[in-house]
Amino acid sequence: MAESVLKLKEVSVFQKENLVLNDINLEIKKGEFIYLIGKTGSGKSSFMKTLYGDLPLNHGEGSIVDFDLRKLKEKDIPFLRRKLGIVFQDFKLLPDRSINNNLLFVLKATGWKDKTKMDTQVETVLDKVGMKTKGFKFPHELSGGEQQRIAIARALLNDPELILADEPTGNLDPQTSVEVMKVLQEINKTGRTILMATHDYALILKYPSKTLKCDGNKVFEVVQKAV
Numbered sequence: 001m002a003e004s005v006l007k008l009k010e011v012s013v014f015q016k017e018n019l020v021l022n023d024i025n026l027e028i029k030k031g032e033f034i035y036l037i038g039k040t041g042s043g044k045s046s047f048m049k050t051l052y053g054d055l056p057l058n059h060g061e062g063s064i065v066d067f068d069l070r071k072l073k074e075k076d077i078p079f080l081r082r083k084l085g086i087v088f089q090d091f092k093l094l095p096d097r098s099i100n101n102n103l104l105f106v107l108k109a110t111g112w113k114d115k116t117k118m119d120t121q122v123e124t125v126l127d128k129v130g131m132k133t134k135g136f137k138f139p140h141e142l143s144g145g146e147q148q149r150i151a152i153a154r155a156l157l158n159d160p161e162l163i164l165a166d167e168p169t170g171n172l173d174p175q176t177s178v179e180v181m182k183v184l185q186e187i188n189k190t191g192r193t194i195l196m197a198t199h200d201y202a203l204i205l206k207y208p209s210k211t212l213k214c215d216g217n218k219v220f221e222v223v224q225k226a227v
């Protein structure tokens, strides 16, 4: 049996005092690719934020990549984030430095010291997203799709056990979305677990996979109908 990378039991998600999601019971196993869908405001981002420690888990039990979310302290959050790869809709690259330096910055911030190993790791992750030749460029010199590939490369730097992608194709045109999706699929094929929040039903139809839905304060699995 594959080991679990995320387990939630009777979890409630709050934004301040407002209940967003209630009674979530969920297990994600190593190697799965899971979509999280739901209308605007249904709680997808709040759910993701609870998983990476941006919102506290005060109700229910949750473990993610060996961290107990209920016991998570402020000081644990950087260590949790090192085991997660997080990808956002707006790529969040640092505009004042090259792609290589964006990636080196993250490695330094997460405790890497050996320059040769750092350079090799930067090259490895850029290669994984098909951007090996673009490291010298600045973010504004890249297209949206290319910037998102770099953001995915950045998420891979510390070899994460779970990738949380919140609307990674939200700012991209349909064709570019498919290209970014292919990159995520490749990464999943190498054994990494991915949870991806999306509005993009065309992508889900093209790349069917287990799908969770946020609706009416609940999170539940939906079965995709053949079309």
Ligand SMILES: Nc1ncnc2c1ncn2[C@@H]1O[C@H](COP(=O)(O)OP(=O)(O)OP(=O)(O)O)[C@@H](O)[C@H]1O
Pocket (backbone or CB within 6 Å): 015, 016, 018, 020, 038, 039, 040, 041, 042, 043, 044, 045, 046, 047, 214
């Ligand atoms: N920082 C915040 N403070 C208070 N309430 C918030 C905050 N962020 C979101 N909410 C509320 O929490 C609920 C869920 O929002 P959330 O952003 O999680 O939804 P979503 O499904 O990710 O939406 P979208 O698809 O538009 O990104 C909404 O009612 C929203 O108004």
